[in-house]
Amino acid sequence: MILIVDDDKAIRVTLTLLLERNNYGVMSADGPTAAMEVVRNHPDLELVLMDMNYTLATDGEEGLTLLKQVKVFRPDVPVILMTAWGTIDLAVQGMRNGAFDFITKPWDNSVLMDRIETAIALRETLPSPSLNGGSSISANEKTGKQGNRSLLVGMAGGGSGIIGRSPVLLSVLATAQRVAQTNAPVLITGESGTGKELIAQFIHEQSRRADKAFVKVNLGGISTALFESEMFGHKKGSFTDAKSDRTGRFELAEGGTIFLDEIGELELASQIKLLRVLQDQTYEVLGDSVTRRADVRVVCATNADLGQMVNDKTFREDLFYRINLIHLHLPPLRERQEDIPLLVEHFIHQTCFTNGLPLATASPEAIQYLQSLPFPGNIRELKNLVERTLLMSTAPSLTSPKGEGWILSAMNFQEAYQQNPVNGGNHSPHLEGVGRASALTLEEIERASIAASIEKHNGNLSLVAKELGISRGALYRKIEKHGL
Ligand SMILES: Nc1ncnc2c1ncn2[C@@H]1O[C@H](COP(=O)(O)OP(=O)(O)OP(=O)(O)O)[C@@H](O)[C@H]1O
Ligand SMILES: [Mg+2]
Numbered sequence: 194m195i196l197i198v199d200d201d202k203a204i205r206v207t208l209t210l211l212l213e214r215n216n217y218g219v220m221s222a223d224g225p226t227a228a229m230e231v232v233r234n235h236p237d238l239e240l241v242l243m244d245m246n247y248t249l250a251t252d253g254e255e256g257l258t259l260l261k262q263v264k265v266f267r268p269d270v271p272v273i274l275m276t277a278w279g280t281i282d283l284a285v286q287g288m289r290n291g292a293f294d295f296i297t298k299p300w301d302n303s304v305l306m307d308r309i310e311t312a313i314a315l316r317e318t319l320p321s322p323s324l325n326g327g328s329s330i331s332a333n334e335k336t337g338k339q340g341n342r343s344l345l346v347g348m349a350g351g352g353s354g355i356i357g358r359s360p361v362l363l364s365v366l367a368t369a370q371r372v373a374q375t376n377a378p379v380l381i382t383g384e385s386g387t388g389k390e391l392i393a394q395f396i397h398e399q400s401r402r403a404d405k406a407f408v409k410v411n412l413g414g415i416s417t418a419l420f421e422s423e424m425f426g427h428k429k430g431s432f433t434d435a436k437s438d439r440t441g442r443f444e445l446a447e448g449g450t451i452f453l454d455e456i457g458e459l460e461l462a463s464q465i466k467l468l469r470v471l472q473d474q475t476y477e478v479l480g481d482s483v484t485r486r487a488d489v490r491v492v493c494a495t496n497a498d499l500g501q502m503v504n505d506k507t508f509r510e511d512l513f514y515r516i517n518l519i520h521l522h523l524p525p526l527r528e529r530q531e532d533i534p535l536l537v538e539h540f541i542h543q544t545c546f547t548n549g550l551p552l553a554t555a556s557p558e559a560i561q562y563l564q565s566l567p568f569p570g571n572i573r574e575l576k577n578l579v580e581r582t583l584l585m586s587t588a589p590s591l592t593s594p595k596g597e598g599w600i601l602s603a604m605n606f607q608e609a610y611q612q613n614p615v616n617g618g619n620h621s622p623h624l625e626g627v628g629r630a631s632a633l634t635l636e637e638i639e640r641a642s643i644a645a646s647i648e649k650h651n652g653n654l655s656l657v658a659k660e661l662g663i664s665r666g667a668l669y670r671k672i673e674k675h676g677l
Contacts, residue, residue, distance in 0.1 A: 359529035373399035383523030386573030405449030413458035431480025457497030
């Protein structure tokens with residue numbers, strides 16, 4: 194049963210009709226007192242849809258108080274707030290206080306139904322403590338059963354080629370699979386090279402949208418001036434450089450998934466435009482006045498700390514809540530070393546196969562050596578290292594004495610590691626000197642690696658980013674962080 198709380202009778206009646214037509218049981222209340230009466234006495238309550246103001250006051254205090262009370266009695270029941278565009282900061286306060294989602298008046302019926310269905314579906318698929326709206330679902334908590342869970346990756350990760358058996362990765366995958374069935378926006382965070390894009394693709398492939406487009410947009414590469422034209426498209430002649438019609442990314446992604454990569458790079462002026470399309474699910478093509486509906490699932494990724502950016506006022510808090518209904522965090526590779534053996538085997542197979550090499554294996558010492566490396570570039574860096582090692586080492590001749598497999602030693606990996614100038618010189622961990630290397634902090638190793646690469650490439654940051662296996666955005670942030 195869904196509870197509608199609004200002091201406006203017309204709204205209560207309209208919403209009741211809409212929800213009943215969609216086969217939901219409905220009760221309605223004209224204010225906080227009547228609402229709490231229902232909350233206390235109806236265990237079948239599934240969701241609360243509530244207005245923020247119940248008297249002439251417009252500060253939303255009553256709404257916030259009611260929200261907090263509902264959360265005390267029924268922490269498991271998602272609350273969707275209704276506010277006007279002008280008072281979206283009220284919704285933001287509500288999200289901080291445990292609301293699940295917010296919708297702006299006047300609403301579009303199909304958007305509203307979509308939000309309601311998502312909230313109820315997530316409540317059913319995720320354990321209730323996870324359902325806490327903006328403060329995000331931590332998918333990296335330990336999962337109970339371990340057992341044969343790596344089998345699950347083999348199946349679940351199947352086509353998408355996600356390899357690993359660490360509890361954190363399995364937990365992220367399990368959550369990803371469950372939320373894939375809904376339309377909820379997902380935010381994927383993690384350092385560069387941890388597999389954010391792979392997870393985004395996985396969510397798309399596991400969803401009902403799998404047979405429609407998966408459209409990737411790198412927001413770091415889109416200037417404010419071109420943002421609308423890129424995202425929403427334009428008609429020929431709508432501005433000076435518009436020589437022909439252009440289809441926007443949202444239109445390309447219609448019915449499918451849009452993957453907004455590097456969302457932390459988006460400038461404030463573009464953030465409000467993105468919020469608008471995500472909030473109302475409508476947009477206009479430049480030079481065309483028709484308003485279009487966007488049926489698009491949104492998955493965002495970043496290696497920036499958006500929470501910190503919200504504090505610093507460089508990222509809009511309302512947009513943060515809009516994209517962050519589900520939060521998946523991919524821990525760095527150094528925190529899930531159990532994945533290294535499987536990943537190494539996988540990358541060796543891949544490289545040997547594509548290069549027509551005889552199949553190699555890594556020795557146990559080699560795996561140990563790899564597990565001692567810091568991998569600031571995470572899985573991407575491991576993959577590059579495996580490839581380099583294979584290509585640098587001499588494969589045994591195919592006619593060599595039978596039974597002799599090709600074993601990659603720790604030395605082989607170490608040579609390839611040091612051959613990369615980034616890791617060369619005094620800062621590289623040596624086999625016998627792992628202790629020495631670990632005397633350096635990860636930060637120091639990272640700083641030295643970047644500095645060496647910048648020098649090598651005479652300050653050409655594109656080449657530096659490429660060599661380090663990180664995005665340019667990530668490189669800029671690191672340069673700033675280390676004061677280089
Ligand atoms: N669990 C995994 N199993 C197999 N391959 C992986 C896994 N995670 C990442 N990779 C591989 O590592 C590389 C980097 O992954 P991906 O591009 O998804 O990272 P990212 O987090 O999006 O990085 P960035 O922040 O730099 O964009 C890709 O080649 C990807 O296929
Ligand atoms: Mg990426």
